[in-house]
Amino acid sequence: NAGVMQNPRHLVRRRGQEARLRCSPMKGHSHVYWYRQLPEEGLKFMVYLQKENIIDESGMPKERFSAEFPKEGPSILRIQQVVRGDSAAYFCASSPAPGVTNEKLFFGSGTQLSVL
Amino acid sequence: TQLLEQSPQFLSIQEGENLTVYCNSSSVFSSLQWYRQEPGEGPVLLVTVVTGGEVKKLKRLTFQFGDARKDSSLHITAAQPGDTGLYLCAEMDSNYQLIWGAGTKLIIKP
Secondary structure, three states: OOOOEEEOOEEEEOOOOOEEEEEEOOOOOOEEEEEEEOOOOOEEEEEEEEOOEEEEOOOOOOOOEEEEOOOOOOEEEEEOOOOHHHOEEEEEEEEOOOOOOOOOOEEOOOEEEEEO | OOOEEEEOOEEEEEOOOOEEEEEEEOOOOOOEEEEEEOOOOOOEEEEEEOOOOOEEEEOOEEEEEOOOOOEEEEEEOOOOHHHOEEEEEEEEOOOOOEEEOOOEEEEEEO
8 A cells, every 4th residue: 555655756947947746645545735844844834635626725825836636646736937945845645534633644755846 | 823832943862861852832732743754754643642631652752742732742761863853743723734843853873
């Protein structure tokens, strides 16, 4: 039973290019969360999606960032026209259902984005 | 807005020593989770505490939840190099989103 799979593990982009980060949740999980982490800091919530729906995108910048979780295939976090400040580790987590006490999120290994 | 403060930010000790790290909130937790994150990996859940005064043990790790549910501590007995990592606390808010502390970076020297 594979865990949460993220790819690529490392992504290097030049300023102005687009970055696409992929996340395949654990089997049976229909809820996906994206987080961003800067060095020596905790995780910052970006967006919460269910299949074909964005539930909460309050943590995601309104410009250049978008996320989707289609009916088929992985969840995608897309960053257009990347800037150096976008350099960070981006983590995806999945769960079978939200809001249950003791809810456990399963995290992927992250994508380290470096913008040159 | 709930704020989680973790202390210390950084701790480096010798193998075999004991240590305690803390997580404090500006308001009452509904429940609190502790995670360990190793370099280049995502966080892994260690424990969830829910009830004020609760104590949970996980081998050499002891987790306490304050009576008022505004603070929590993680105590490690006889630390080992494998305990090295970033220890994060997180609380789930009313929208089912996790709010994270900045973490305590722990290094155990052999």
